[in-house]
Amino acid sequence: MSTEAPQAAQAPSDELPQLTTFTAETEEDRIDGLRLVADSVAQQRQVASKILIFHPINLAAFFVVIAILVQRLYADTDSLYTIATTIGGLTMAFLVAVRWATARYLTLAEDINWEWLGEDRLIVVKWGEEVIGALVLGWADSDAAKKPRGGRRRRGKAVVRAWTVRLKYRGKGVGEGLLEEAVKIAGERGADGILFERDHANSQRVLPSIYNGFMNEREAKAEKKLEKVADEKGNFRQRRSSPTWGSR
Known part of the structure; x- marks a missing residue:
């Protein structure tokens, strides 16, 4: 034992x-x-991007533009595809603009x-x-x-x-x-x-x-x-x- x-x-x-x-x-x-x-x-770029995307002024302007597009493009159900692709392109353009507007944070980070x-x-x-x-x-x-x-x-x-x-x-x-x-x-x-x-x-x-x-x-x-x-x-x-x- x-x-x-x-x-x-x-x-x-x-x-x-x-x-x-x-x-x-x-x-x-x-x-x-x-x-x-x-x-x-x-990381401030991410914060700034979210601010741009969800800011009330930007959101309001974005939906106003979409409403105008829908009003002008809608004729019948066949036009829905055109409207959808136009909205998709507009959304992509908006996101590209956000990335461009906040890109300088990457340059500032490189200066550290x-x-x-x-x-x-x-x-x-x-x-x-x-x-x-x-x-x-x-x-x-x-x-x-x-x-x-x-x-x-x-x-x-x-x-x-x-x-x-x-x-x-x-x-x-x-x-x-x-x-x-x-x-x-x-x-x-x-x-x-x-x-x-x-x-x-x-x-x-x-x-x-x-x-x-x-x-x-x-x-x-x-x-x-x-x-x-x-x-x-x-x-x-x-x-x-x-x-x-x-x-x-």
Whole structure:
């Protein structure tokens, strides 16, 4: 009869990958982080396309045109085939126009490269070996981030140049964890505060302003989230209430 004690059953949580947030140092992590930022810019094309397709003004105009076509083309049941093919062609033309109108997001995504990143800090979140979140942290005044010899670093504001989480991991606190890490690093570097850069990765709009309401609201929510984390977690001289908070 064996006298060995039975091994304790491995907890299910021990088999789960580790969630880690850190500054990307290896080339592989930096490439994955940059790719995730570029993907977030490209994904804006899908959002913009849906806005164009389902916007009330566009839908109303589309159905008015169809109604006019039906009224003018319908003569008898034999004309239904002509009407159907005409509507199909009109629909295809509309979708092609939507793709053309939003194509610039792909060009903007291609601009997310090593040159765009420069010397800024790339913070990533990894779930096991997969990069699921990325944040690019820069400085509003690049000279302020440099500590001169024998002197003290001039204080300035840290800026978030990109902030994204892989789609299937959104709404799980990953993005807030990235912001907390950025706020922590900004405080350690002596920043006065932290805010989104005006020209951040997802700030570009390729459609007329009438179609940008949803994206603008989403950006405003991100700014409020950063302000909340900065006020709660940050070690800054300035707070949102400061009259110079938004200045760069």
